[in-house]
Amino acid sequence: xxxxxxxxxxxxxxxxxxxxxxxxxxxxxxxxxxxxxxxxxxxxxxxxxxxxxxxxxxxxxxxxxxxxxxxxxxxxxxxxxxxxxxxxxxxxxxxxxxxxxxxxxxxxxxxxxxxxxxxxxxxxxxxxxxxx
Amino acid sequence: xxxxxxxxxxxxxxxxxxxxxxxxxxxxxxxxxxxxxxxxxxxxxxxxxxxxxxxxxxxxxxxxxxxxxxxxxxxxxxxxxxxxxxxxxxxxxxxxxxxxxxxxxxxxxxxxxxxxxxxxxxxxxxxxxxxx
DNA sequence: GTGGATGCAAACTCTTTGCACCTTG
DNA sequence: CAAGGTGCAAAGAGTTTGCATCCAC
Numbered sequence: 193x194x195x196x197x198x199x200x201x202x203x204x205x206x207x208x209x210x211x212x213x214x215x216x217x218x219x220x221x222x223x224x225x226x227x228x229x230x231x232x233x234x235x236x237x238x239x240x241x242x243x244x245x246x247x248x249x250x251x252x253x254x255x256x257x258x259x260x261x262x263x264x265x266x267x268x269x270x271x272x273x274x275x276x277x278x279x280x281x282x283x284x285x286x287x288x289x290x291x292x293x294x295x296x297x298x299x300x301x302x303x304x305x306x307x308x309x310x311x312x313x314x315x316x317x318x319x320x321x322x323x324x
Numbered sequence: 325x326x327x328x329x330x331x332x333x334x335x336x337x338x339x340x341x342x343x344x345x346x347x348x349x350x351x352x353x354x355x356x357x358x359x360x361x362x363x364x365x366x367x368x369x370x371x372x373x374x375x376x377x378x379x380x381x382x383x384x385x386x387x388x389x390x391x392x393x394x395x396x397x398x399x400x401x402x403x404x405x406x407x408x409x410x411x412x413x414x415x416x417x418x419x420x421x422x423x424x425x426x427x428x429x430x431x432x433x434x435x436x437x438x439x440x441x442x443x444x445x446x447x448x449x450x451x452x453x454x455x456x
Numbered sequence: 457g458t459g460g461a462t463g464c465a466a467a468c469t470c471t472t473t474g475c476a477c478c479t480t481g
Numbered sequence: 482c483a484a485g486g487t488g489c490a491a492a493g494a495g496t497t498t499g500c501a502t503c504c505a506c
Binding site for chain 3: 329389
């Protein structure tokens with residue numbers, strides 16, 4: 193995955209433009225505006241390559257299939273900026289949350305070594321607080 | 325799902341005996357000792373019924389398919405006791421954590437209404453802290 | 457020009473459904 | 482005995498792979 197193909201550019205553009213985590217299907221929908229016949233296969237293959245080269249990050253939320261996001265541009269920090277996610281139960285969109293409650297190590301019983309944590313908030317995004 | 329079949333009993337027994345969250349495949353492995361020809365189809369069907377009647381709870385962790393657990397017997401509390409999970413990155417087992425850092429509502433940006441949160445700790449369980 | 461990238465179709469994995477047979481109450 | 486449950490096989494949904502063609506460098 194080294195060449196700058198139209199497909200690759202369109203996929204990256206969709207991720208940067210959205211500012212949130214997208215599923216492969218969402219990416220294809222967005223990128224299809226630039227590359228009409230873009231196949232899902234190509235989306236999956238490009239994402240795999242982009243994740244390997246750390247240009248894109250995977251986002252795994254409970255009960256959902258993997259989404260992808262462009263690393264945030266927070267003050268010079270690069271790719272692996274630690275953050276969490278907000279999942280809107282109404283529109284199903286996923287937004288980054290650049291905050292963290294801190295170490296969770298004290299929650300585990302003795303004998304468990306905590307190395308990492310994932311936190312997901314569920315609720316209504318600003319656009320959906322009044323709906324349904 | 326109202327009858328007490330051998331299959332149903334074996335599935336429930338495997339969940340209670342384990343004390344942790346099991347995948348459908350793990351459940352079948354355990355329950356197969358009691359019911360040798362137990363089909364995965366039946367496991368899925370019983371789990372669906374058990375979840376509907378709140379006898380069993382689903383556990384969704386990031387990047388993994390749904391697991392199931394018997395509600396804990398913590399001091400008279402019933403089915404929907406709020407808790408989190410610890411995922412061992414070595415043996416892949418999932419353990420309940422009966423602790424919670426409390427409300428996470430303040431982490432979300434203004435305009436987001438937080439209704440619920442999921443927290444998953446990753447690391448080594450007591451049996452795996454020395455291994456690999 | 458050539459090796460990497462693409463798109464289609466087929467393969468794969470996980471889960472659900474259709475259907476004939478079996479079991480519980 | 483009748484309604485519900487089981488097991489097999491097939492169907493679906495999401496993701497990956499094989500292969501001939503295409504295109505970026």
